[in-house]
Amino acid sequence: DTGVSQDPRHKITKRGQNVTFRCDPISEHNRLYWYRQTLGQGPEFLTYFQNEAQLEKSRLLSDRFSAERPKGSFSTLEIQRTEQGDSAMYLCASSSWDSFNNEQFFGPGTRLTVL
Amino acid sequence: DAKTTQPNSMESNEEEPVHLPCNHSTISGTDYIHWYRQLPSQGPEYVIHGLTSNVNNRMASLAIAEDRKSSTLILHRATLRDAAVYYCILRVANAQKLVFGQGTRLTINP
Numbered sequence: 168d169t170g171v172s173q174d175p176r177h178k179i180t181k182r183g184q185n186v187t188f189r190c191d192p193i194s195e196h197n198r199l200y201w202y203r204q205t206l207g208q209g210p211e212f213l214t215y216f217q218n219e220a221q222l223e224k225s226r227l228l229s230d231r232f233s234a235e236r237p238k239g240s241f242s243t244l245e246i247q248r249t250e251q252g253d254s255a256m257y258l259c260a261s262s263s264w265d266s267f268n269n270e271q272f273f274g275p276g277t278r279l280t281v282l
Numbered sequence: 283d284a285k286t287t288q289p290n291s292m293e294s295n296e297e298e299p300v301h302l303p304c305n306h307s308t309i310s311g312t313d314y315i316h317w318y319r320q321l322p323s324q325g326p327e328y329v330i331h332g333l334t335s336n337v338n339n340r341m342a343s344l345a346i347a348e349d350r351k352s353s354t355l356i357l358h359r360a361t362l363r364d365a366a367v368y369y370c371i372l373r374v375a376n377a378q379k380l381v382f383g384q385g386t387r388l389t390i391n392p
Binding site: 208260 | 314316323325327328379383384
């Protein structure tokens, strides 16, 4: 297993366009998280799935953002009508339900630039 | 979410111990103290965690004050690969999300 993977690694888009990112968690992990990180700041929690159920969403997740995990495996994060303020690194993480410390394994991130 | 306070940056020399402090005076009895680090151009990675007692693992040690209002991450012998941003995080028991602050940027001099 090669860890959490994210695709694409970089995305440049024009304001107003829609973008979709994909995250493939570690195969046996049933929990999946999305975070957003802007330059010089720590990651901010966006949302969390346990299997296919989206159990928690941050207030940061406006109605332009939607996340899915249809079969409890990979997840997608879509941003509609992108704005320049959406420019950030989008990080995905996964963890196992039986992890005693809820250790989250992070992917390399998708860097979004909105022009 | 309970808040943590860390110095913005610290500097140390290769092969010397490093003590990274974290204040969390509003910690509650069920909050776990987690440390993650983020190497340049990578996602964060878990370092260590604890509740009340000091903890050791292959990466680091965690010293927790008796009143739990502060903790210190100890890297026993820093290498250049330890240069990263280190985040001290309080996680409520059974909560899933991690709440990151700005962390401490650690620079290691050769």
